[in-house]
Amino acid sequence: MPSPVMPTSRNGNDQEPPAAVRAVGLRKSYGDKLVLDGIDLSIPTGTVFALLGPNGAGKTTVVKILSTLVSADAGDIHVGGHDLAADPQAARAAIGVTGQFSAVDGLITGEENMLLMADLHHLSRSEGRRTAAELLERFDLTEAARKPASTYSGGMKRRLDIAMTLVGNPRIIFLDEPTTGLDPRSRHSMWRIIRELVSGGVTVFLTTQYLEEADELADRIALLSNGRIAAEGSADELKRLVPGGHVRLRFSDPSAYRSAALALHEGTGDDEALSLRIPSDGSQRELRAVLDRLAAAGIEADELTVHTPDLDDVFFALTGDTDVPSQTREEVR
Numbered sequence: 001m002p003s004p005v006m007p008t009s010r011n012g013n014d015q016e017p018p019a020a021v022r023a024v025g026l027r028k029s030y031g032d033k034l035v036l037d038g039i040d041l042s043i044p045t046g047t048v049f050a051l052l053g054p055n056g057a058g059k060t061t062v063v064k065i066l067s068t069l070v071s072a073d074a075g076d077i078h079v080g081g082h083d084l085a086a087d088p089q090a091a092r093a094a095i096g097v098t099g100q101f102s103a104v105d106g107l108i109t110g111e112e113n114m115l116l117m118a119d120l121h122h123l124s125r126s127e128g129r130r131t132a133a134e135l136l137e138r139f140d141l142t143e144a145a146r147k148p149a150s151t152y153s154g155g156m157k158r159r160l161d162i163a164m165t166l167v168g169n170p171r172i173i174f175l176d177e178p179t180t181g182l183d184p185r186s187r188h189s190m191w192r193i194i195r196e197l198v199s200g201g202v203t204v205f206l207t208t209q210y211l212e213e214a215d216e217l218a219d220r221i222a223l224l225s226n227g228r229i230a231a232e233g234s235a236d237e238l239k240r241l242v243p244g245g246h247v248r249l250r251f252s253d254p255s256a257y258r259s260a261a262l263a264l265h266e267g268t269g270d271d272e273a274l275s276l277r278i279p280s281d282g283s284q285r286e287l288r289a290v291l292d293r294l295a296a297a298g299i300e301a302d303e304l305t306v307h308t309p310d311l312d313d314v315f316f317a318l319t320g321d322t323d324v325p326s327q328t329r330e331e332v333r
């Protein structure tokens with residue numbers, strides 16, 4: 001099995017922008033409970049990074065440390081190019097954080113919440129109003145803007161929360177479990193918002209318990225388990241780390257099916273469906289080997305499909321965890 005840790009940077013490219021977040025040897029304990037046991041992260045600017053892990057893995061702790069809310073016991077951390085130990089204020093100016101617990105004040109309206117944030121960012125009155133109106137519009141909250149936030153649905157509150165985070169125009173955004181508790185429609189709308197942010201050049205660091213969410217959104221995913229990064233890579237790279245991938249060949253001609261089974265030796269056949277299942281990591285090299293052997297035997301399959309394991313397989317294989325809420329089938333919580 002290849003090493004579970006994938007390279008995090010494209011080597012030899014001088015044009016590459018500096019990492020938005022870089023941490024080396026991040027460690028944190030609460031009392032005698034070790035939560036982070038030496039974590040390295042490197043997140044390229046303008047990408048989505050997902051930190052994935054079950055309850056209590058330490059995801060929020062990582063977000064709190066990177067956003068200067070909690071200090072690390074050890075580690076060299078740069079956020080937005082600023083050394084967190086030397087200049088936390090500069091790092092803070094570059095970031096926005098939306099935590100699991102909403103910053104929205106339910107007693108005042110959505111608009112008033114936005115204007116409060118504008119005040120905190122020392123925007124002038126007119127600029128504050130313009131920014132608030134723009135963001136409320138962008139997050140589809142204009143109609144509800146004058147209603148108390150306590151009357152908003154979970155999805156609306158979450159959108160307002162992110163809109164408030166954006167008032168200061170941060171270039172790096174930390175979203176701690178942005179879709180936990182949202183229904184499928186709100187979850188998809190949150191995913192659209194996150195994609196739009198990234199297309200505007202923002203770097204998004206998100207934590208999630210949802211494998212599907214990481215698969216949908218993230219350029220790179222890290223699996224946090226027992227205080228360490230158990231694996232890191234793109235969703236496809238991670239899926240290739242675990243067995244379960246295969247190529248399925250289907251035939252309509254029984255004699256072609258039998259010839260293929262002979263030519264390929266390995267795999268399992270389904271005589272009724274006239275299909276062969278050949279173990280494969282889904283890579284071009286392995287696929288070509290299968291096709292070459294079929295071509296050499298003068299056989300053509302009617303259908304070829306490549307099946308790669310999903311992130312659930314990866315998570316269970318690499319962390320041995322069975323406590324991950326699988327919402328891949330769009331469960332509503």
Ligand SMILES: Nc1ncnc2c1ncn2[C@@H]1O[C@H](COP(=O)(O)OP(=O)(O)OP(=O)(O)O)[C@@H](O)[C@H]1O
Nearest residue numbers: 030031035053054055056057058059060061062209
């Ligand atoms: N202030 C604190 N004092 C003591 N222990 C803490 C503190 N904050 C977090 N912990 C512990 O550290 C561990 C990691 O917590 P953390 O909130 O970072 O996990 P998480 O992966 O974000 O979990 P969840 O998905 O439930 O939010 C947990 O065991 C938690 O109980």
